[in-house]
Every structure is written in C-alpha cells, then in structure tokens.
Amino acid sequence: MSRHIVAAVGEIPPGGRKLVTLNGRDIGVFNLGGEFFALLNRCPHQGGALCRGSLTGLVTSTTPGEFTWSRAGEMLKCPWHGWEYDVRTGQSWCDPEDTKVRLYPVTIEPGERLAKGPYVAETFTVSVEQAYIVVEV
Amino acid sequence: MQGVAPGGIDCDLHPALPGTAALMPYLDPYWREQITVRGIDGLDLASFPPKIPANGRADWRPQHGKPGADFERLRHDALDGFGLRAAICNPLYGVQAVYNRHFATALATAMNDWMVAEWLDRDPRLRASVVIAPQDPAAAAAEIERRAADPRFVQVLLLAMGEAPLGRQEYWPIYAAATRHRMPIGVHAGSTARHATTGNGWPSYYLEDYVAHAQAFQAQLLNLIHEGVFAKFPDLRVVLIESGFTWVPNFMWRANKTWRGVRAEVPWVDRPPADLIREHVRFTLQPADAPPDPADLARAIDQIGSDDVLLFSTDYPHWQFDGTDAYPAGFPAALRQRVAVDNPLATYPRLRETLA
Amino acid sequence: MTPDDGPAQPHDREARDRAAATKLKVIDCDVHHALASPRALYPYLAQRWRDHLDRYGHRKPTPFVSSSPYPKTAPALSRTDSWPPNGGPPGSDLAFLQEQLLDRYNIEYGLLHLLAPSGMDERNQELGAALCRAINIWQHEHWTQKDQRLKAAIVVPGEDAAAAVAEIEHWAGNSDFAQISMITHTIEPLGRRRYWPIYEAAVRHGLPVGLHTSGFNGHAPAASGWPSYYVEEQHIVALSQQALAVSMVCEGVFARLPDLKVVMVESGFAWVPSLAWRLDAHWKRMRDEVPHLAEPPSHYLRRNMWYTSQPADEPENPEDLRQIIDWLGWDRVLFATDYPHWDMDNPDFAFRCRMSEAERRMIYAGNARAVYGFA
Numbered sequence: 001m002s003r004h005i006v007a008a009v010g011e012i013p014p015g016g017r018k019l020v021t022l023n024g025r026d027i028g029v030f031n032l033g034g035e036f037f038a039l040l041n042r043c044p045h046q047g048g049a050l051c052r053g054s055l056t057g058l059v060t061s062t063t064p065g066e067f068t069w070s071r072a073g074e075m076l077k078c079p080w081h082g083w084e085y086d087v088r089t090g091q092s093w094c095d096p097e098d099t100k101v102r103l104y105p106v107t108i109e110p111g112e113r114l115a116k117g118p119y120v121a122e123t124f125t126v127s128v129e130q131a132y133i134v135v136e137v
Numbered sequence: 138m139q140g141v142a143p144g145g146i147d148c149d150l151h152p153a154l155p156g157t158a159a160l161m162p163y164l165d166p167y168w169r170e171q172i173t174v175r176g177i178d179g180l181d182l183a184s185f186p187p188k189i190p191a192n193g194r195a196d197w198r199p200q201h202g203k204p205g206a207d208f209e210r211l212r213h214d215a216l217d218g219f220g221l222r223a224a225i226c227n228p229l230y231g232v233q234a235v236y237n238r239h240f241a242t243a244l245a246t247a248m249n250d251w252m253v254a255e256w257l258d259r260d261p262r263l264r265a266s267v268v269i270a271p272q273d274p275a276a277a278a279a280e281i282e283r284r285a286a287d288p289r290f291v292q293v294l295l296l297a298m299g300e301a302p303l304g305r306q307e308y309w310p311i312y313a314a315a316t317r318h319r320m321p322i323g324v325h326a327g328s329t330a331r332h333a334t335t336g337n338g339w340p341s342y343y344l345e346d347y348v349a350h351a352q353a354f355q356a357q358l359l360n361l362i363h364e365g366v367f368a369k370f371p372d373l374r375v376v377l378i379e380s381g382f383t384w385v386p387n388f389m390w391r392a393n394k395t396w397r398g399v400r401a402e403v404p405w406v407d408r409p410p411a412d413l414i415r416e417h418v419r420f421t422l423q424p425a426d427a428p429p430d431p432a433d434l435a436r437a438i439d440q441i442g443s444d445d446v447l448l449f450s451t452d453y454p455h456w457q458f459d460g461t462d463a464y465p466a467g468f469p470a471a472l473r474q475r476v477a478v479d480n481p482l483a484t485y486p487r488l489r490e491t492l493a
Numbered sequence: 494m495t496p497d498d499g500p501a502q503p504h505d506r507e508a509r510d511r512a513a514a515t516k517l518k519v520i521d522c523d524v525h526h527a528l529a530s531p532r533a534l535y536p537y538l539a540q541r542w543r544d545h546l547d548r549y550g551h552r553k554p555t556p557f558v559s560s561s562p563y564p565k566t567a568p569a570l571s572r573t574d575s576w577p578p579n580g581g582p583p584g585s586d587l588a589f590l591q592e593q594l595l596d597r598y599n600i601e602y603g604l605l606h607l608l609a610p611s612g613m614d615e616r617n618q619e620l621g622a623a624l625c626r627a628i629n630i631w632q633h634e635h636w637t638q639k640d641q642r643l644k645a646a647i648v649v650p651g652e653d654a655a656a657a658v659a660e661i662e663h664w665a666g667n668s669d670f671a672q673i674s675m676i677t678h679t680i681e682p683l684g685r686r687r688y689w690p691i692y693e694a695a696v697r698h699g700l701p702v703g704l705h706t707s708g709f710n711g712h713a714p715a716a717s718g719w720p721s722y723y724v725e726e727q728h729i730v731a732l733s734q735q736a737l738a739v740s741m742v743c744e745g746v747f748a749r750l751p752d753l754k755v756v757m758v759e760s761g762f763a764w765v766p767s768l769a770w771r772l773d774a775h776w777k778r779m780r781d782e783v784p785h786l787a788e789p790p791s792h793y794l795r796r797n798m799w800y801t802s803q804p805a806d807e808p809e810n811p812e813d814l815r816q817i818i819d820w821l822g823w824d825r826v827l828f829a830t831d832y833p834h835w836d837m838d839n840p841d842f843a844f845r846c847r848m849s850e851a852e853r854r855m856i857y858a859g860n861a862r863a864v865y866g867f868a
C-alpha cells in the first residue's frame with residue numbers, strides 16, 4: 001500500500017476526471033459534486049479503458065414507458081460494450097454483486113500535512129496553502 | 138402408456154375445422170349470408186396445408202377429410218392412445234390472418250362456439266385455447282371475457298407471425314383480460330403473411346418457412362421482454378407452442394449480453410432476459426428438434442436452467458415423431474413427470490382447478 | 494480468463510507488453526474501415542454519380558436521410574474511444590487503426606468489411622454498381638496497398654448478378670482481395686437462383702464469400718414485424734443470419750457447388766447446432782420438397798460454412814461454449830474483433846471457456862489461414 005498525491009483539489013472540477021498511473025496501474029479519479037472517487041481504468045468485462053467512458057445519469061423505471069432519470073453524471077459507461085458502473089461503488093448496474101470495478105480509497109489532505117510525507121508526488125510540488133487529492137493503491 | 142407419465146396433459150393438439158361451412162351454425166345471419174353469397178371458404182393457414190405429410194401423421198390421417206377433423210379418431214389416437222388425463226385444443230384456422238377485422242372477430246367467436254359444441258362437450262378430458270382476432274384488440278379482450286365463464290377455456294391463442302410484434306401496447310388489452318382470468322397467452326407457430334417469413338425475404342420452400350418459426354418466436358420473445366409486457370403484467374405466462382426449444386439456451390446468452398450494454402433504452406427491463414424467460418415463458422415439447430446424440434439434448438435442456446419451462450405435447454395430428462413415445466431420445470427420465478403433469482398444472486391454473 | 498484484478502492477469506503495462514510479445518498471432522476476420530468523409534469515393538466516381546450523390550444521396554428502403562432505422566447505442570456504432578485523434582470517424586484513419594488494433598493485438602491479417610456505403614442495397618442499382626467499383630479501388634489504394642496485413646473483400650452489387658460477376662472478374666487474382674462480400678438483407682434470400690452466378694464466380698476464382706450482417710431490403714427484420722427498440726434489432730440481425738444459412742443450404746447452393754466457402758460474419762456461432770438439429774429434424778419429414786439435398790442440412794452447415802466468433806457468446810456457464818464448438822467442429826470458428834464497433838471483442842478476453850493451445854491457435858489464426866489460403 002502506498003499513498004499518492006494525484007492532483008490539487010481545484011485541478012479536477014465537478015464532473016471532471018483525471019487519468020493517472022499509480023504503481024503501474026491505470027486509474028481514473030472522478031469528481032462528483034465535490035466528492036472524489038478513484039477507479040481502476042479497466043473494465044472487468046473485456047478490459048476496456050473504463051475511465052475513458054461517458055458519465056451518464058441512471059435511468060430506471062417502475063412501468064413500461066416511464067423513465068426515471070437521476071444521478072446525473074454518476075454512472076460510468078464503458079467505452080466498449082456500454083456496461084454501466086456506479087462511480088460511487090464501482091458496482092455494475094446489471095450485475096452489481098459479481099461484476100464490479102476496483103475502487104481505491106481517496107482522501108483530501110491539506111498541503112501542510114502532506115509536506116511531512118510519506119507520500120508519492122512524482123509530478124508536482126506540494127504547496128502548503130492547497131488541499132490535495134490522495135489515492136491509496 | 139409408454140413415454141407419458143400417468144395422467145399426462147397434452148398441451149398442444151389440433152382439432153381441425155373441416156371448412157368455413159362448419160362455422161355456419163355459430164355465425165349470425167349477416168355473416169352466414171356473406172359467406173354464402175361470396176363463396177368464402179378455404180381459410181386454412183398456408184403455414185399448415187393439410188395435405189403435407191408433416192401435417193398429418195400417416196397412421197393418424199383419416200381416409201377422407203383433414204387430419205384432426207374427426208372427433209372419434211382424435212379420441213382414439215390421442216386421448217386414449219397416449220393415456221391422457223387432459224388435452225388442450227389449439228384449432229388452427231386462418232382467423233388471425235383475415236384482413237377484415239369485423240369478419241375475423243365474428244369467425245373467432247364462431248370458432249369458440251364450435252369448439253364447445255363439437256369437442257369440449259363430447260369429452261371431459263378436452264380443454265381449449267380461446268381463439269381471438271388480434272386485428273381488433275378490444276373485441277379480442279371482449280371474447281376472452283365471454284369465454285372466461287367456461288372453465289374449459291384455459292388459455293388465449295395467438296400466432297407467431299402476425300401484423301405487429303406481440304409486445305406492442307395495442308395488444309395489452311388482450312393481456313389484461315387474460316391475466317384477469319388467469320389464462321396464459323399461447324403463441325402458436327403460424328404466419329399471417331403480413332411480413333416475409335424471414336428478414337431476408339420470402340424463402341422458396343415450406344421446409345424453410347417451418348424452420349424459420351424458431352427465429353420468429355425468438356423475435357417475439359425479445360419484443361415481449363423489451364416492450365415491458367412482463368413488467369406490466371407480472372402474473373402473465375406465455376406459452377410458446379410448436380416453437381422448438383433447443384434454441385433457448387443460445388438465445389438467452391445473446392439476449393442477456395445485448396441487454397447489459399443497451400438496457401438504458403428499456404429501463405423497465407430490470408433483470409436479465411433469461412431470468413424473465415424462466416419466470417414467464419413456457420415451451421411445448423414437440424417438435425423437440427432433438428439432436429442425434431441424446432447427450433446433446435440432455436445438455437440443452439440443462440442449459441435452459443429451469444425444470445419448470447417444458448410442457449408435454451404431442452402436436453397431434455402433426456407428424457413430429459413415430460409410435461407412442463412423444464419424448465425424444467435422451468429426454469431425461471426424471472423430468473417426465475414434471476413435463477407431463479406438474480408443469481402444465483402450474484402453468485394453467487384453470488386446468489388445475491377443473492381437474493381437482 | 495477474465496480481466497479481473499488478480500495476480501495472473503496483465504494488470505499493468507509491463508505485464509501487458511510481456512504478454513503481447515509472447516502472444517499468439519491473430520487473424521481478425523472482421524475489421525471495419527470507414528470513409529474519412531462521404532466524399533472520399535468521389536475521385537473514383539463519374540461526374541454523374543458525384544452530382545447524383547450530392548443531390549439525391551443514397552436511397553435505400555429505409556425511413557431516414559442519414560440515420561440508421563434503429564439509432565445505435567453509440568455514435569457511429571463504435572467504441573467511444575475509437576475516434577481518431579486527427580479527426581474522421583472510427584476506422585477511417587489507417588495509422589490509428591494500426592495502433593489501436595493491428596499492432597496492439599498482434600494481428601497478422603485483418604479482413605476488411607466496409608459497412609457503409611455497401612452499393613448493393615442502393616435502390617438505383619446502376620449507382621450501386623458504380624459505388625462498388627469505387628469502393629474497391631479505394632480499398633486497394635488506401636488500405637491494402639498501404640498495409641499488407643489488411644485484406645479487402647471484393648464488394649459487389651449482388652442484386653445485379655451480371656454486374657457483380659464483372660466486378661469479381663475485375664479484381665480476381667489480386668491477392669489484396671481475400672474474399673467476395675455481399676450484404677445479407679437482400680431482396681430475396683441469398684440462396685435463391687438470382688445470386689448463383691456470383692457463387693459460381695467465387696468458386697471459379699477460389700474466393701470465399703463473406704456475409705456480414707448488413708444492408709436493407711424493405712422487409713421487416715423478423716417475421717413477427719418491426720421491433721420497437723435497438724436492443725431487439727441488434728439481436729434480430731443475428732437471427733436473420735440463421736435464415737440466411739437455411740436459405741443457402743435448402744436452395745441447394747452447396748449441393749451444387751461443393752467447393753463454395755461461405756463465412757458468416759458478425760452473428761456469433763452458438764446458434765448453429767440448434768438450428769442444424771431443427772433443420773435436420775424437419776428435413777427428414779419433408780425431404781421430398783428438397784430432393785436436391787443429397788445430405789442432411791447439417792452436413793452443409795459444417796462443410797461449406799464458417800462462422801466468425803464475434804459477438805462472443807457468453808453462456809451463463811462459460812464451459813458450455815466448448816460443447817457448442819465440439820459439435821460444430823473446432824475448424825469452423827474464425828476469430829473476429831469487429832473493431833471499432835461497440836460490440837467488438839478483445840482477443841485476450843473474448844472466450845471465457847478453457848481452450849488448449851492447439852484449439853486456441855486454430856480459432857485465432859489457423860482456421861482463417863486455411864479458409865482464406867494465407868501462407
């Protein structure tokens with residue numbers, strides 16, 4: 001286990017994402033309305049680059065012809081076969097128990113604390129005035 | 138009898154209407170006059186020409202007339218011949234293909250009256266499907282209501298190749314009436330020639346048309362599922378009659394796969410299509426379309442993933458097998474009781490109640 | 494194999510590269526190139542047809558000017574990560590196709606199938622023939638001549654058999670063309686006699702016929718009528734391949750031309766055994782209707798037809814797929830990605846059942862090598 005500083009908080013706007021490689025793993029970091037989630041960038045189905053998929057809402061229905069659309073931008077649709085994954089849980093909509101994408105713990109840390117280590121921040125310098133997104137891999 | 142569990146229930150046999158004239162006693166004066174003045178006759182479905190050997194097994198074929206038209210023969214060959222406890226009659230006449238919806242509706246009513254008077258009243262083992270004219274869904278629902286009082290009508294009959302796919306909302310009044318009276322919808326092989334029998338156009342041979350029914354049934358299942366018929370009518374059962382069933386596993390695999398990627402288009406389908414099929418859809422035994430290696434058949438049945446879905450049928454008088462064993466080689470012995478008795482009783486509540 | 498996060502999986506780049514280096518060579522029997530723009534064929538079309546296309550466009554028995562009748566699940570029917578960075582639709586940029594498909598998956602040969610335009614389903618058949626010629630020149634100049642891994646199909650205006658045969662004669666012998674292709678939703682089922690001269694030409698030149706589900710003929714896609722949803726239509730086009738196989742067999746095409754090779758593209762193969770059983774069962778009752786069939790229908794399905802794997806059938810119990818291939822014959826299945834379309838298969842994960850190395854080699858390359866006669 002190691003903790004990686006992947007971005008300053010302001011760098012990924014709400015609805016945005018950043019693709020990073022941590023310990024050799026491709027990971028997508030998403031901002032859903034100020035909450036951050038990190039998902040392995042590989043679809044458990046056939047290995048599509050899941051984190052490059054579209055963010056969509058969730059549609060459900062209680063009766064034919066009725067569409068209940070909610071959770072705008074919180075479902076990640078695989079760019080290949082279109083399976084939908086819940087960014088908050090990593091679970092697929094069609095098979096939530098058995099088909100899920102690996103989720104990594106994310107924390108927001110003040111630069112002040114990060115300066116003390118031990119964190120991996122390969123690509124940028126940490127400023128004590130800012131907060132940072134930290135992913136544990 | 139060999140092959141049939143004791144007290145077996147035949148879920149598909151075909152009494153034949155000798156001709157339009159046989160319906161005269163059951164039609165009102167206007168339609169009687171129309172039929173006479175215009176010489177209307179010969180509405181047998183082109184899907185089942187009576188003289189094709191496949192449509193009348195040699196030892197079941199009468200010397201004169203259509204196979205299945207003679208009550209005594211049917212009683213002897215099928216009811217007694219297979220030791221049946223009950224049998225469901227699915228009369229095939231071209232009612233569903235008539236373009237004039239009013240005439241079709243009148244014919245449907247007459248068919249059902251004819252069924253009562255000339256078949257059901259003559260043997261307590263016989264049950265029937267309600268013939269309706271889906272060309273006029275409201276009238277069809279009314280016909281179901283009318284027949285509901287007679288417990289011997291246990292299901293509603295439709296054809297696999299009609300005008301619009303069966304899941305479409307215009308047909309929902311039919312499903313509402315059927316579920317209200319606890320009748321499954323029986324979809325039988327047969328074309329109304331509204332569309333080519335394949336998406337690739339009209340084939341040359343009857344053999345191709347017959348085989349093509351498997352694809353039509355599969356398209357119907359897709360439509361019933363994705364239009365949300367099972368979401369709207371959670372108690373509805375659909376029985377595919379004379380559809381074959383060895384295609385069911387590979388159909389399920391593909392349907393599940395497509396649904397996973399495209400389900401947002403039909404969000405009311407909230408579980409894999411295979412699960413809906415196991416819950417709501419039943420298949421009659423004949424034609425079994427069995428593979429030459431019995432092990433392959435056992436495997437296909439196992440792959441369907443439910444012991445509840447197959448219903449015993451002889452398809453009398455059609456020629457799907459020889460002799461008295463309607464089960465194809467390799468049919469699991471342990472399943473025979475389920476298929477011949479338990480599954481029909483579970484599928485047809487009205488039948489269950491009248492046999493109790 | 495599943496792409497899960499387990500230790501044996503190629504979950505990081507290095508491991509992936511190592512795997513790629515030792516990986517099997519793959520022959521991909523369904524690759525979709527595309528026109529960079531609708532005008533890409535204009536250099537190969539007479540002025541009359543350029544003007545015609547500008548004004549009248551492509552006219553088919555379909556309702557919309559440019560949408561497919563059932564809008565697909567993704568733009569251009571494609572993986573959303575397959576749009577070339579330099580512009581143009583998926584499949585239109587050779588360099589990107591090389592990077593994303595050929596190099597990435599160690600593809601030894603890629604069999605090209607152009608989906609649009611097809612030429613064959615133009616209602617104006619003269620335009621159709623002109624388009625086919627233009628497509629073939631374009632494929633040759635822009636694709637097969639630029640990357641020898643790519644093999645084109647001779648696209649023919651099959652509704653006009655004489656014109657189709659002329660097109661075959663024009664290209665036959667050119668090793669850039671590995672097969673002949675036609676749409677599958679044709680005016681009549683493809684087994685009917687109007688198409689026989691095409692099959693005779695195919696046999697004459699030793700070319701397989703690749704039949705990729707495509708095209709429009711004005712018929713409802715299923716005998717049950719027009720479906721409402723793409724989720725239905727996407728599955729129904731595979732059902733129509735079953736009817737196509739039945740037509741080819743029952744009309745006696747293979748009985749008459751025993752050397753004809755037909756490759757069924759983009760319909761999977763799990764349906765073949767149950768269809769064969771059904772056909773044989775009813776053929777036994779109706780042999781007198783098709784006396785030209787010397788053998789049971791299943792014989793031809795396993796002698797004259799091959800089936801590409803995509804979209805990979807995914808049985809609930811993955812091992813069930815083995816039984817299907819056992820029945821069909823391990824020499825019958827040809828691997829295909831269908832790149833760049835949304836329902837493409839990744840060669841690394843397409844099959845979830847066990848396979849021996851020998852079986853794997855047959856499906857991923859050996860069978861295609863034999864069918865197409867690649868060295």
Ligand code: FES
Pocket residue numbers: 043044045046047048050078079080081082083
């Ligand atoms: S690879 Fe993601 S849905 Fe298939």
